[in-house]
Amino acid sequence: MRAELQRDTRHWLIATACLTVAPHTLWLPSWLSALCAILLGATLWQAARARRALPRMLLLFIALAAAAAIKLHFGHFFGKDPGIALLAALLCLKLLESRSSRDARAVILLAFFLQLGLFLNDQTLAIAALALCGTLAATVTLQSLHLGAQPVRVRLRSGAMLLAQALPLMVVLFIFFPRIPGPLWGLPADAHSGLSGLSDTMAPGSISELILSEAIAFRAAFDGPLPPPEERYWRGPVLSEFDGRSWREARFSTAAQPPYVAAGPAYRYRLTLEPHNRHWLLALDYTDQAPPGSRYASDYKLLSTRPLRERIRIDLQARPQTRPGAQEDAAVLAAARRLPSTGNPRARALAAQFAAPGATPAEILQRTLEHFRDARYVYTLNPPLAAADSVDDFLFDSRAGFCEHFSSAFVFTLRAAGLAARVVTGYQGGELNPVDGVLVVRQSHAHAWAEVWLPGEGWRRVDPTALAAPARISTGLAEALPAGTVLPLLMRAEFSWLRQIRQRWEAASNHWNQWVLGYDRERQHELLQRFGIGDTGWQRLALLMSAGIALLVVALLAWAYARPRRGDALDRAWAALCAKGAGRGHRRQAWEGPLDYGRRLAGACPAQAQEVHAIATEYARLRYRPPADGDAVRALAQRIRRLKLQ
Amino acid sequence: MPHQRAQQLLEAASRIILGKEHELRLALTCAVAGGHLLIEDVPGVGKTTLAHVIARLIGLHYQRIQFTSDLLPADILGVSVFDRDNSAFRFHPGPVFAQLILADEINRATPKTQSALLEAMEEQQVTADGQTFTLPAPFFVIATQNPTTQIGTFPLPESQLDRFLMRIRLGYPAPAAERALLMGEDRRELLQRSAAVITPQDLVDLQRDARQVQVAERLADYVHRLLAATRQSPAFSAGLSPRAGLALLAAARAWALIDGRDHVLPEDVQAVFEAVAGHRLHLAADGRNASSQHLRTTLEAVALPG
Known part of the structure; x- marks a missing residue:
């Protein structure tokens, strides 16, 4: 078919291309995004001014140049990124040369394909919504190729109807399609780059950088009450080795059984971790009954047997009041007392004061705590740059720092006084999303605290930051910082409405993550079992899927055939009244005219007789006294909707 | 308002012909549509009265033609008679030159006579000796016929039936109406006393509005x-x-x-x-x-x- 494109179809086509390419610009190289924008602009100009198409040779040249540039940029044509880049460029070029409906169809197919391509990069709810808009636009465009001019609203509605008809099929495929392990969309290579989170070393400034990120680290959904804020310590790497500037993890062993006896009240929760490419599971202290696929480290953190390269979901149980480490290994304690031989002399001198002869470890700890409480250290997000002796600098000169300074100085002082102590990093707190009751823990909740070993008691958690800024633990970061600190937008109190929107959005995202992206074999099995389908082997699933699809097709066909022929808005309004009447047991006979039926229905419903009669008369007038005026038709339809027959 | 006059007419007619509102309305509809009416029923159910009532209430010039087997076309259309004074034939219009004609028992006449009336109905004019005479307006024919199974009838052929816009049956009156009829005064006297409700011009206006x-x-x-x-x-x-x-x-x-x-x-x-x-x-x-x-x-x- 070489039919010329309608003006209106051309506009739809351009809109579809814009909607399709726009989200891709998040990942496309910027020069390519600019090229696409220029090409789309040129198409728009050409359509608006009814200019002739550009010469084919020029288009060919641009295509070749773009392909060459893509090859230069990525180094190859293989894989997702160059592939999508090439398709985006081709889509824009094809649009520019589109004249016939055949060209338009090619553009629409490309657009559909690129909508799918979006999910290779990102599978969030927002991208899904954008892809849906793009798909709707493409469907409407495809329709406009075959149907004449129609108002936009009618177009969108029929496009949406078409998509909605595909919905049951989509649901059946989604539920029954056999799942393979691994993420649904992400390619394996994606998980290795660009993920932020804790690291296994801590130098001054490493956490305060992280803390400005509002990205979600994990979510925890508790069965029952939440632990109090002062027990919400999510354990990450435990840092025992200090080289005078940065802290590192010491060697640890792993075991299938916990190295402590869990005690105290238990909290059950489901942890959904965002990928961070490391092994640690950031469980709430102290885990009891680790699930399969995880192991206990000797420093009490919970580890996954594989690095977390995709979002995972595990069910855990914590007993925060456990006192671990009463019988600690001598090597571990030795490592927890070791300090570099030189550096930070003033801190060592201070520690020597605390460790006066005859002082018990508990007394030393008490004195150190009193010092941290009384010295009025300032908690700040922007500590001054540390000098070579970072601990001395914090304790005596700048007297201001962040949790990493506090914990580092605290542990250093205790070690200098002869106690075994170590830095623990992880997350503290979390914010409860009131929408779905899930505790959301962000990168901004990253924290560092200390653990001290006391003979006879074991490891005791001490949070020196809490001594200087108690609000940090009980209410959160924003409260704890001195007034005037520039905070990220969403942490500020005056943007609470913004926070509410974000909470809703995150709750929705969480459902999306849990039920759409996280619908894996396990969930599939869980769901199907609820419907009494125990065997979820792929043959069984394939059978169920085919049966489901067959049933759907039959149902759709039956619906299409059984559906009475629908007319215009006026017919639909009248049909609505007839349906209401039929609901009261007064079905309109097929041949019954409006006035006759109105009279009969009015006789049957005396309370609404007048209104029914008026409606029937109005319908008869609108239907049989042309031309019908659209407002009157709408008013009548509304009147019929409001009518309640008794 | 023309339709209000029509309603008044119907009300007045219903007072004379009892329990036949629908049939009266159909008869008036037929007149307003500019067609002709055929009433088919056994004798004595009020066919003639109906025609009378309509003629009277509209004030139409009314002629009744009783069809018999020996009725000739000229008896309906009229005849040309030689006028001695002018030494020429002069046309004497027959009973068809009226505004409302009751053609009673039309199926008792021979087909030749029947078709003479039916042609006049269709053409709205009469041609005699090369001269054309236009029939008056409004021109409304109410024909009655006995059921065709009765003896001595010439049933109207299909093509002739087609010239009647409507055919109605009166049927026996409903029990209540019949009791009222038996108890009440003579219909003919009632008819004589009633005056026209609308004028012939009103009927012409109604016919124009209906179109x-x-x-x-x-x-x-x-x-x-x-x-x-x-x-x-x-x-x-x-x-x-x-x-x-x-x-x-x-x-x-x-x-x-x-x-x-x-x-x-x-x-x-x-x-x-x-x-x-x-x-x-x-x-x-x-x-x-x-x-x-x-x-x-x-x-x-x-x-x-x-």
């Missing part, structure tokens, strides 16, 4: 489907002709006008359908006219949207 009643595309579509249904139905030997379709619409327009509307509804078509189609449809089984039951079934087979 302007709107027919929506949807309604034309409905009429078309109704016609198609009679053509497809195995019950009838032949379906309704396009002329019958036009007749149906004209009657429906007049009915709608009398109802006070300027547009035709399916109900209007349904109301006049039996009267308009009954004498035009013949049963495939025995060639007799379609019964009400058959017509009702046909109506119910054609659905309206909604």
